[in-house]
Amino acid sequence: KAGVTQTPRYLIKTRGQQVTLSCSPISGHRSVSWYQQTPGQGLQFLFEYFSETQRNKGNFPGRFSGRQFSNSRSEMNVSTLELGDSALYLCASSPTGQNTEAFFGQGTRLTVV
Amino acid sequence: AQTVTQSQPEMSVQEAETVTLSCTYDTSESNYYLFWYKQPPSRQMILVIRQEAYKQQNATENRFSVNFQKAAKSFSLKISDSQLGDTAMYFCAFKFTSGTYKYIFGTGTRLKVLA
Numbered sequence: 001k002a003g004v005t006q007t008p009r010y011l012i013k014t015r016g017q018q019v020t021l022s023c024s025p026i027s028g029h030r031s032v033s034w035y036q037q038t039p040g041q042g043l044q045f046l047f048e049y050f051s052e053t054q055r056n057k058g059n060f061p062g063r064f065s066g067r068q069f070s071n072s073r074s075e076m077n078v079s080t081l082e083l084g085d086s087a088l089y090l091c092a093s094s095p096t097g098q099n100t101e102a103f104f105g106q107g108t109r110l111t112v113v
Numbered sequence: 114a115q116t117v118t119q120s121q122p123e124m125s126v127q128e129a130e131t132v133t134l135s136c137t138y139d140t141s142e143s144n145y146y147l148f149w150y151k152q153p154p155s156r157q158m159i160l161v162i163r164q165e166a167y168k169q170q171n172a173t174e175n176r177f178s179v180n181f182q183k184a185a186k187s188f189s190l191k192i193s194d195s196q197l198g199d200t201a202m203y204f205c206a207f208k209f210t211s212g213t214y215k216y217i218f219g220t221g222t223r224l225k226v227l228a
Contacts, residue, residue, distance in 0.1 A: 033215065043204065045215040056213045088156060097214035101148060104158035 002027065004093050004105035012111045018079040021108045025072050025093030031055075032074040033102060034066060037088040046089075049074055050097055081112045115140045117207050119219035126195045127227050133180075134190045134222045136205030142166075146208040147181065147188045148216070153201040161203070164188065195226045 005024040013019050025032050033056075034046040045058040049068035066076040072093075078085055088109050092102035117138045126132035138147070149161040164172045164181050171179050176196075180189045192199055205219040 031214065035216075035218075042220045043216070043218040045217075048214055056215055058215065090156075090158065092158070092216075094214075098211065101146075101160050101163055102216070103160075104150075106155060106157045109156075 004091055004103055006089075006091050006105035006108050008108060009106065010109045010111075012113060013081050015081055015083060015112055017081050018077060019081060019110060020075050020077045021089055021091075021110070023074045023076075023091030023093075023105060025074070025091075026103055029093035029095050029103075030072050031094045031097030031102075032068055032072060033092045033094075033097070034074070034076050035090045035092065036060075037090055037107070038086075043090070046076065048097060055097070078110075083112050086110060086112045115142075115207055115209075115217050117205055117217050117219040119203075119205055119222050121222045122220070123223045123225070125225040125227055126192075128195055128197060130195055131191060131193045132195055132224065134192075134203050134205075134224065136188045136190070136219055138186050138188065138205070138207050140186070140207065142209065144210050146210065147179075148206040148208065149177070149179070149188075149190045150204045150206060150218075151199075151201045152204065152221075153198075158204070162190065192224075197226050197228060200224060200226045 031050045033048040048056040068074045088107045090107045091105045094100045094102040145166045147164045150158045176193045202221045206216040
């Protein structure tokens with residue numbers, strides 16, 4: 001069974017631009033969560049999607065958004081990039097999100113210059 | 114609010130020795146899940162072990178075991194017979210059983226296994 005796939009692996013963007021990151025969950029998993037990992041703040045929850053609906057949201061500004069498609073693939077978008085958005089963005093999938101551990105992808109390393 | 118604290122930023126251990134990583138957490142919930150995840154240089158978070166709070170028995174997975182002290186809100190990870198491949202960042206994480214399905218992670222412990 002293929003694992004969680006995140007694309008691209010690396011990304012360099014300029015301040016003010018926008019970026020879209022993609023996550024393909026494990027087949028059959030309907031819950032997809034996104035986390036931001038930085039040296040200063042650690043791992044912080046962005047949002048969780050289940051069956052195309054955002055079910056939970058972390059404490060991030062509105063510049064961070066996401067969506068989930070009918071095949072459970074998810075994208076997250078960051079608009080008007082700031083230097084502080086430089087981070088490793090991790091996606092995690094699980095069958096339902098509840099009562100189960102999540103499986104993580106290898107992340108997308110975003111650098112904002 | 115739930116918090117997870119890992120007080121050891123870095124640790125090292127000799128190959129084949131045993132090491133214990135500490136984790137404490139704070140919650141008013143009576144039922145929840147606790148996890149240890151490993152993040153090697155490849156960046157992928159890998160589940161090491163999981164513990165349900167309602168289970169008194171400590172979880173074990175091969176060379177990995179936990180010491181879960183619910184009253185003390187402590188969840189330490191013991192790695193026996195350490196191997197070079199155990200070198201990684203280790204994160205302790207808390208998860209609710211209902212409502213919100215997010216993980217709350219600690220700040221991590223960087224473990225280096227020395228040959």
